[in-house]
Amino acid sequence: MKSIRPNILFIMTDQFRFDGLGCINRWIKTPNLDKLAKAGTLFTRAISNSLECVPARFSLATGLYPHQSGVWENSASTLNPKHSNWMQAVESAGYRTSVFGKTHLHQRGRDLRAALPLMHALGMQKVHETAGPPGNQHALSDMVELWKERGEWATYKAFMKGAAHFHPKPWPLPFELYYDVYVPQQANQFLRDLGRDKPWFCWVSFGGPHPPYDTPEPYASMYARNRIPPPLPPINGAENLRGLAKKAARSPHHSPDLTTSEVAELRAYYAGAITLIDEQIGEIVRTVTERGELEKTLIIFTSDHGEMNGDHNAFGKSTPFDGALRIPLIIVPPNAARKQRGIRNEALVELMDIGATIVDFAGAKLPPRSNALSLRPLLESATRDIRQFAISEYQQHYVMVTSQWKIEFNK
Secondary structure (H helix, E strand, O other): OOOOOOEEEEEEEEOOOOOOOOOOOOOOOOHHHHHHHHHOEEEOOEEOOOOOHHHHHHHHHHOOOHHHHOOOOOOOOOOOOOOOOHHHHHHHOOOEEEEEEOOOOOOOOOEHHHHHHHHHHOOOOEEEEOOOOHHHHOOEOHHHHHHHHOOOHHHHHHHHHHOEOOEOOOOOOOHHHOHHHHHHHHHHHHHHHOOOOOOEEEEEEEEEEOOOOOOOOOHHHOOOHHHOOOOOOOOOOHHHOOHHHHHHHOOOOOOOOOOHHHHHHHHHHHHHHHHHHHHHHHHHHHHHHHOOOHHHEEEEEEEOOOOOOOHHHOOOOOOOOHHHHEEOEEEEOOHHHOOOOOEEEOOOEEOOHHHHHHHHHHOOOOOOOOOOOOOHHHHHOOOOOOOOOEEEEEOOEEEEEOOOOEEEEEO
16 A cells, blocks of 8 residues: 555543534534544544543553553653653654644643643643643643733632532633633644645644533523433442442532533533634635645544543543443544545444554554554445453452443452
8 A cells, every 4th residue: 555644633522422522412512523524534433542641541542451551640740851742753753743732741830831841842842831620720832821811810810729529610811812712722823834845744633622621602592491301310220330430420420419400510611611612723724725635644543531421420431331431533634545534433443543543644653552543444345353352450450341232340
């Protein structure tokens, strides 16, 4: 097969449900993501390799499972550039590499910009990093510097100090300063100004729809609360839960005592955040189109893990239920490699497989220890499987998913 060296646009979100797409749930407005799904392949059984941000993102970067990387949960961990990763492989293949937004690939300090040498060593040439939504009150970045210059950082910190996890409030700063507007707009400007002397890899990493529930207007009020479908009910025999599900059921952080109207309010804020992200993605794709490069760009959209969003009386992640375990995954190959359009592929795939797919299209080599598998064969055949099962690991619990079963093991 002749190697294709397309541009690569990798769009990542944080805590975006697998079914948070209008093409799956019609009540959610995601016209731009739906358009990408029609142009390429929507993977309906994509599994995160872990149920929290840091271990999931380490698996994505390295192709290693948590039991191999040693990163089992959110912790102060730093990815070692001496251990090869697919980002370095893409840079070595001659790509101009860039990342905008949240990475969670290093121990967050008081100033994220201090990690620039590390990020460069990890294979990223242009780095414009931000912390996740809660972390922005502590970690400095170019975005936070802008908030300070505009006299808004104190407002943000006061807002976060008074924010209760399950009591949503609209974003208090100007709309353009919202992290999920600021980050994609920085990427947009970078792509507008980018030269054409070599292929580019651009990773745009949104902080949402991860809590806190701080969706800006008009998105916070976009969804009528009385028209939002209810979440899945508590499972039968909940008193017999074991493992990670039992832990979550006993945690007020994951299983709060909320009224029906309070649940609807949270789901409305979450859906509004998704629609905002979708519109920003649309702007990025338009920028690629205006560059005349849409047909020669590989576009990938995903999330690090999901969100329970009220299903089974749970919110957040850290449970092996589908809401947290499964992730959205849309891949639109460049036109020359696009064998099929509008496909819904039910093959079991894993988050880490995205790295192998990017390397495959870039004509680079995957790190030798990686367990990731390229999804390119699935993009060219709607029926072919590459995995008999998928694996997710969290807090030394192991979840195995097959076409028929899901089972959890623990030490």
